[in-house]
């Protein structure tokens with residue numbers, strides 16, 4: 415904490431991982447002898463840069479850009495770019511740190527990285543977004559490449575932004591290197607199934623957890639926070655598996671629809687028209703809008719899928735979910751539950767799927783996009799979806815086995831941290847002190 419003051423989110427992420435590793439260190443003294451943990455919390459490199467751009471009024475604006483290249487022990491740095499006014503060094507470092515273990519869990523050869531900017535895309539014109547992306551990439555292009563660092567999307571960065579970023583990278587480099595970014599549109603090297611992968615993957619993971627208890631999504635009531643990329647496809651898959659999703663949100667509030675959320679309408683409002691979630695009630699007057707997004711956790715449900723942002727479920731929200739009978743929680747967002755909230759879930763025997771395992775489907779399919787780009791071929795949606803299901807099943811099984819082996823059977827927080835860590839730690843030991 416002395417070395418990294420004012421980085422509360424980063425400290426939170428490190429604490430959660432390192433507390434899980436105590437039994438691993440007892441069994442593997444070489445990790446301590448070779449200072450693996452000390453090396454792991456120090457990013458290999460962090461780049462902070464100026465992003466100047468001209469708005470539609472002709473005024474020059476300045477934002478701050480970040481890229482943390484955290485760990486390349488098992489592959490090139492890989493992780494998304496977030497454009498949101500809350501982005502700072504602590505947020506980028508917590509996300510990059512988590513990404514190391516998540517990427518390891520996928521079984522794909524990818525290291526950990528993350529980046530973004532405090533740029534706020536809300537209310538910006540399409541041309542302003544393009545100018546910003548071009549300026550951002552003018553600097554970022556010096557540090558990335560298909561074999562060094564492969565960014566993707568995250569909050570505020572979807573296929574449109576990836577397109578502008580890719581176009582600028584191509585112009586600067588003068589070559590078509592499809593594998594430098596993932597989350598591309600299908601027409602120029604994107605993968606079918608990538609858009610759906612994080613949300614679908616989260617539901618596949620929770621489904622594995624439920625099946626082990628002889629339960630399922632079928633007939634259950636589900637609450638999903640957010641209404642962005644991860645939320646929409648988590649809602650879609652949960653509904654396909656027979657659940658009724660009754661609530662979703664954005665940062666201005668949540669909607670409750672007792673008949674089940676009309677997902678096509680949410681897609682139209684959010685993916686096509688960039689509107690706010692309260693507009694839902696204009697088409698569905700029987701639904702209710704509540705102008706407080708945090709209150710979504712007071713809606714009774716069997717399964718809660720937080721898919722918006724970090725620390726959106728605190729201790730009180732977790733207690734409310736438990737009091738209302740929640741059976742399972744699957745983290746589609748990164749670190750959406752505080753450490754106190756996780757404690758509440760585990761102490762009350764709620765099945766808990768931690769983010770780095772549950773939402774790893776997105777980056778896993780990004781790695782499949784890189785593989786298709788390298789081989790210059792495209793798999794069908796069904797091929798990608800089957801691979802995604804197998805990857806999520808493997809992550810569940812490996813995390814469960816690690817939880818048993820290290821004395822915390824069924825605790826997937828511990829299991830996922832250990833399973834993700836050991837592969838990276840062993841690679842670091844093999845590669846010497848670098």
Ligand code: NDP
Nearest residue numbers: 568569570612640641642643644664665722723747748776
């Ligand atoms: P989007 O930008 O598509 O959607 C984010 C959603 O969350 C929006 O509905 C947004 O509402 C809401 N939200 C964002 N910040 C806040 C906030 N501070 N308070 C309340 N609501 C908020 O992002 P994604 O769906 O891509 O990402 C969501 C989460 O999933 C993030 O934690 C991300 O790191 C994680 N994730 C994403 C992956 C991906 O493949 N996209 C992969 C793995 C994890 P509003 O529009 O009002 O801001």
